[in-house]
Amino acid sequence: MTRRKKGRTTIADVAAEAGVSPITVSRALREPARVSEPLRKRIAAAVQALDYVPDLHARALASARTNVVGVIIPSLTNSVFADVLRGIHDRAEKTDLQVQFANTRYSPQEEERLIRLFLSQSPAGLILAGIDQTAAAAEMLRAAKLPIVQIMELGPDPFDMMVGLDQPAAGRAMTEHLLEAGYRRIACLAARLDPRSNRRMAGYRAVMAEHGLDDDSLVVQTKAPSSVRVGCELLREIVAQRPDIDAVFCNNDDVALGALFECQRMGIAVPERLAIAGFNDFEMSAAAEPPITSMATERYEMGVTAMDMIAQTIAGEPPEEKVVDLGFHLCARASTQPRAGARPERQPAPKKSAARTTRVREAR
């Protein structure tokens, strides 16, 4: 029959060149320790001479395994996820794992579809955002025999592994900071309304309620993606609705920055007339004037850790801790300067997710 030989250099070519069998070349490449020194050298030379590069597809087909880790997250626009993805890629480069990324656009149905698609490609591992998968997706994931890491937040009953932070606790912590700084009529500005943002807001409302300060009229939200522009709009809304507020807690730093700009436009002094707090500690927040208080989250580290957990599991050494709490820490800055007469900051009572939580007041 006609052969459809391509010009590609195969493992057989290398084997012939080195005078060994193909399988020995295969082993020399993947498990060098199991091949004798001299053969290994001859094979390495042959690989070099022929410029041989393994065919990953053939490898995947033969072994029914791949080195591809699927990453399914909501968005790339949101710099929160860009940071995580950066950590994932950086760590992946140090292993032989490849990253295949897809975004769900915040749709659980799309997430389910992507999970099904990825699982059908027998990936080496899977990284997912959050804990709100559909029932069908959850079923597939529990049945799947591969390392899975859920990132961004923590929750009960992980599919496999988890690395993130306690979002409600982070929302509580920021609210408590504002209360301790002497603010009382604290509004909440929220964009996008993804599950994590909602849980932070739940933390906010819980603390406000505990102090008898919770009020629907203090919350303004929009489904629009978070952005500086949206921050401007939300600030105008809340000021129109509740001119008496003395602080705003924004669910993301871009919203907080928009709020700050709008205050400048409207002649509202920050923090004297209105304090502003954000979330996620984007780089710009510390540089703003006044610097904006935020809650730092370990997004890059989250990506690195997630990839690490998968690499370790594949290597047969699964991490001892299946759930990693990366915590959060308050970056208190001038935008939430304590009011005269406010009681001094104190360490918060120990909380479930506060193990690695620190509190920082930054100079500027």
Added chain:
Amino acid sequence: MTRRKKGRTTIADVAAEAGVSPITVSRALREPARVSEPLRKRIAAAVQALDYVPDLHARALASARTNVVGVIIPSLTNSVFADVLRGIHDRAEKTDLQVQFANTRYSPQEEERLIRLFLSQSPAGLILAGIDQTAAAAEMLRAAKLPIVQIMELGPDPFDMMVGLDQPAAGRAMTEHLLEAGYRRIACLAARLDPRSNRRMAGYRAVMAEHGLDDDSLVVQTKAPSSVRVGCELLREIVAQRPDIDAVFCNNDDVALGALFECQRMGIAVPERLAIAGFNDFEMSAAAEPPITSMATERYEMGVTAMDMIAQTIAGEPPEEKVVDLGFHLCARASTQPRAGARPERQPAPKKSAARTTRVREAR
């Protein structure tokens, strides 16, 4: 011999279910037009019933082709590239192409290594940033028989296709805008110093020189990645070095934002005492107070177009225009308000890259 049958549903299973041969199923999936209506229906039903998903590795091995498009860009931290990548992904979803991303960290050597790596996997196409590949990389790319798109900027002698903008012209245009607005001692703040930023700066210096205004002491740069923080620092530097400047042109909007914040801190009125212009028109710039003048670039569209060009080429209908100039347009805002007595804005003389360039003065 032992069979190592996995539970995987194969094309043979579907064929049996539908009562046809495997190859017919294969064709029905890839070239429906070549299979008769009734068989197509039976096969579709079988696929549905068995929840069959093709094995892409087997497909790639058998056909010596893949649907993977490699994307090799400098960084993910820089939101400029995040926008491009978003466009690439969005367009990829509408075809059957997959995206494999890698970042060079702005290193040509790393880029060369990645190009070699990608080419060895026989990808369906390749997307690269810029025109400054190493000689070795260029040689490989010219020899490669696959669609290649260079993005971000334009230049002579493309490997294959190109979509971007004329960076020096964009630098010129912004400088001309500042001159027309009545500014004369225009400084330039540059971070990261990647090739495109350098070309924009070259445009700036050329225009300044044409007006007898060019001066080394007007330029402050750093190799540090561009950021708001860096913008703050660069502004302090330039003000210390040249207290007489009346405008700054920043090579990226985050730098411009930092400059604005630092002006606020130092009590420098913008634009009365100092005008500020950025580049790339990030979302926050229009929302800032005062809104920051910037040069909009079509980054998302660039990603979409690049992927489109590859998809078209693969489909056997290569785009008529191998080089696409997406242009740029000035977003003139309050931060570069024309000075009293400045001559009115006029349309710039037609320029090579100005075909799709528009000029906009935004209200706010």
Added chain:
DNA sequence: TTGTACGCGTTATCAC
């Protein structure tokens, strides 16, 4: 430690 035999799931080729 190294080699032999075969199958992984799919498609190219050629025949009907």
Added chain:
DNA sequence: GTGATAACGCGTACAA
């Protein structure tokens, strides 16, 4: 329009 056969390049299982 449909099917039989033989690769594609590699790794698993087992034998030596």
